[in-house]
Amino acid sequence: MKLLIQNGTIVDPAGGISGQKDLLLDNGVITMIGDHLSDTTAQVIDAAGLHVSAGLIDMHVHLRDPGLTHKEDILTGSEAAAHGGFTTIACMPNTKPVMDNPDTVAYVKKRAQHNCGVHVLPIGAVSIGERGEQRTNFKDLKAAGVVALSDDGMPIMNANLMRDALLRGNRRGLTVLSHCEDDTMVHGRGVNEGRVSRALGMPGRPAIAEELMVMRDAMLAEETRTAVHICHVSTAGSVNIIRQFKRKGVRITCETCPQYFILTHEEILRQGTMAKVNPPLRATKDRDAILAAVKDGTIDCLVTDHAPHSAEEKALPLVAAPAGMVGLETALALNLTYLYHAGVLPLEEVIAKMTLRPAEVLGLGGSVGMLALGAPADVTIFDVNEEWTVDPSDFRSKGRNTPFAGMQVKGRVRYTIADGKIIYKA
Numbered sequence: 001m002k003l004l005i006q007n008g009t010i011v012d013p014a015g016g017i018s019g020q021k022d023l024l025l026d027n028g029v030i031t032m033i034g035d036h037l038s039d040t041t042a043q044v045i046d047a048a049g050l051h052v053s054a055g056l057i058d059m060h061v062h063l064r065d066p067g068l069t070h071k072e073d074i075l076t077g078s079e080a081a082a083h084g085g086f087t088t089i090a091c092m093p094n095t096k097p098v099m100d101n102p103d104t105v106a107y108v109k110k111r112a113q114h115n116c117g118v119h120v121l122p123i124g125a126v127s128i129g130e131r132g133e134q135r136t137n138f139k140d141l142k143a144a145g146v147v148a149l150s151d152d153g154m155p156i157m158n159a160n161l162m163r164d165a166l167l168r169g170n171r172r173g174l175t176v177l178s179h180c181e182d183d184t185m186v187h188g189r190g191v192n193e194g195r196v197s198r199a200l201g202m203p204g205r206p207a208i209a210e211e212l213m214v215m216r217d218a219m220l221a222e223e224t225r226t227a228v229h230i231c232h233v234s235t236a237g238s239v240n241i242i243r244q245f246k247r248k249g250v251r252i253t254c255e256t257c258p259q260y261f262i263l264t265h266e267e268i269l270r271q272g273t274m275a276k277v278n279p280p281l282r283a284t285k286d287r288d289a290i291l292a293a294v295k296d297g298t299i300d301c302l303v304t305d306h307a308p309h310s311a312e313e314k315a316l317p318l319v320a321a322p323a324g325m326v327g328l329e330t331a332l333a334l335n336l337t338y339l340y341h342a343g344v345l346p347l348e349e350v351i352a353k354m355t356l357r358p359a360e361v362l363g364l365g366g367s368v369g370m371l372a373l374g375a376p377a378d379v380t381i382f383d384v385n386e387e388w389t390v391d392p393s394d395f396r397s398k399g400r401n402t403p404f405a406g407m408q409v410k411g412r413v414r415y416t417i418a419d420g421k422i423i424y425k426a
């Protein structure tokens with residue numbers, strides 16, 4: 001099937017094309033890019049007044065499948081991704097069982113073949129059961145199709161295991177995505193250590209617990225000359241460390257999520273468990289530092305850390321409720337509202353952090369994340385100016401746990417196209 005996208009404004013951070021152009025998608029690839037294209041056999045989308053980018057990529061998603069499908073499953077998570085403009089998502093291995101073996105990877109890939117068309121890329125666990133003790137078999141995981149390695153959700157406390165994982169992962173072209181928190185300083189603690197934790201009379205998760213691990217991983221990457229990627233960076237100290245090591249030429253990349261440059265820990269006082277996430281929402285100085293690091297390029301990627309939980313789970317008391325928030329269906333709008341419309345970043349840079357950069361970190365190759373001739377026909381079409389109000393009852397995700405409910409945002413997905421097929425249309 002052919003699809004002709006006419007009159008859209010191209011957003012191509014790779015720099016090849018700009019302005020108003022038509023795109024012809026045929027047989028799963030972009031076959032023509034030009035002015036006034038026509039093809040009588042193609043289905044036509046009139047994208048006048050809309051922006052057209054490569055399909056969005058979210059490299060940090062929890063699909064909860066297998067084993068935790070009351071929260072989300074591969075089909076609903078994929079629907080949520082398509083609804084949010086994502087054509088590719090990488091899913092974390094903290095499922096039940098943990099994705100630490102080729103069979104579980106095969107299960108995820110097989111289920112994903114029956115989804116709406118979103119590309120689902122499995123991430124393999126670094127350690128068996130994410131217990132941080134025994135390394136998984138990277139060779140077998142790679143052969144099964146994982147695109148990266150992570151024990152996300154759990155920090156890798158054993159520095160020797162982390163060092164070994166960097167070396168062996170690097171050899172196989174697998175980047176380690178590190179969840180940086182010193183477990184001994186955060187265990188059983190629900191909120192950031194500071195004014196809010198004191199007001200609640202609770203022990204908090206201190207910023208230093210994240211920063212110590214960021215420093216350790218940066219030093220290990222430097223020493224081993226391997227690449228490391230730091231997940232969901234949330235503190236001023238973390239971005240300072242990453243900035244310094246990048247300047248030295250160390251292969252360190254990182255990501256953040258909208259909640260870390262929009263919200264602070266004060267949100268816990270207003271929204272309780274809806275604002276509980278790991279790492280926790282931080283102080284104003286941290287939020288401002290994350291925003292500055294998004295702006296100056298220290299933060300490479302914008303991800304969601306989409307972490308669905310059931311209403312029953314989030315109704316538990318603050319200490320007992322699970323941490324996490326959904327993000328797939330609000331990320332583009334939040335990033336456009338708080339980065340592009342707020343004048344922090346040009347549109348190309350926002351889109352680069354949601355397409356090109358994650359494709360680079362994961363080493364996807366094959367022009368994934370770009371609008372180029374021969375690139376996969378994965379395209380997102382959005383209205384950069386449409387205003388709407390976040391309403392979790394519209395989500396395709398099983399999870400409704402968002403602190404952004406009721407928020408006015410600007411920027412909305414109109415079409416999500418994967419492999420040349422329309423998988424979501426507003």
Ligand SMILES: [Zn+2]
Nearest residue numbers: 152153179231
């Ligand atoms: Zn994490």
